Amino acid sequence: MLNLFGNMHPVVQALLATCFTWGVTSLGAAAVFLSRQPSRKTLDGMLGFAGGVMIAASYWSLLAPAIELSQGQALPSWLPPAIGFLLGGLFLRGLDLLLPHLHRDLPRSRAEGIKTHWPRSTLFVLAVTLHNIPEGLAVGVAFGAAGAGLEATGLAAAIALALGIGLQNFPEGVAVSMPLRRDGLSRRKSFWYGQLSGFVEVVAGVIGAAAVLHARPILPYALAFAAGAMIFVVIEEVVPETQQGDFGDFATLCAMLGFVAMMTLDVGLG
Template structure:
């Protein structure tokens, strides 16, 4: 645990750098998952649905254990008043992703070409698939950054706990990013895209995570009063993505049970990381 303690100490001293490094880690695992396209010719649909279900489970668990719970704990007041900042932030996060979903052209995995969402465009299907996963990754990066930024506003044991929560979240998101990278690269390969380009686009889908993480960390570090709103905002964005993007992608075939089991597994993994490391 000495290495872990050193990482925690570094992140307490340099929370914004911690957010950057943590999100680079999650991006790297996306690339690692996408690299499997060099070793496999196809991806079984049942495996894909299970992976997507796992992703959804991690995101839902993270939304509560890593984001909403600390948002409420760090809100002033008692009773219903204590929940108001989290409720407002949660709603704003969902609305923000709702707007992006309506505006950004994208195509979900397992969906047909004519089912693309967002502004109508002639962009290639490859681009639309990558943008769909990019939508997943924006709130994930933001969530990591907000937690690291939150740590900079605290002291003592509370700061340590927040840093550990941020690291736990980064690990959880990184774990689910691995199959997500594979889930992006393989459909592209199946459409005739070269292995190298499939890998490139697969890892590229997570490039927004470091950007969103740094923005979230800086915002919370310099505007402390927005902390509970920012934590809940990230949670609302993640829940919207799960309900609007991830779950529908797993319900297109006959493997819904596998997707459900994957969801439960992802939830357990993220819950265990957050509670266990905390």
């Protein structure tokens, strides 16, 4: 099975991998059909775990290979990763300013981005969609880098990253559909919007893989770009959301657990 996957084109690999991560998001969103909904503590812990996975993936799967690929080039080895990392954060900041969205448990008046009269549920789903863009991009860039055949990257590392992103997408799916249900949406609509928030990963993943394959010199920048985008999301959205209630310490411990889980996956498989 692995050999069959390895013989596929990197863009196809990225497509299948991000379909997997989208599927796990859908599985998490399906929790809305359960009779008992998770508590706020559980949701904060799940989101903290997701943040820990993203932090670990940003270094082990993206920044470290970017630094290694930059060695022996005309520019100092730290410069391309630094530029890519900062550009990733600026890109997400630009989307943050433009895309209307609303974070979990905040009043409608705290919506960010361009002012609209869209429903609260739509703004919340857009916030999570914004969150998922760098995750899909990271998976796509990783498979594109593996397809480039360079020593610093490999198929096993890309698969490890996809597994890690998928692992943290389950709690993300739960954390999307449950608040929508509490806001009064039906179970079906809550599930629909919850799984839909993960579809952007498929689009971003295909774009990331194709961009790397057609412009290999940008590979260190692209890897670091995805890392910077993910770190921006963790610091600007994930961490603050887990610290707003009474379970900040629990969420922090879950974040550390997520970090260790992703590090183990990447080191063990990559």
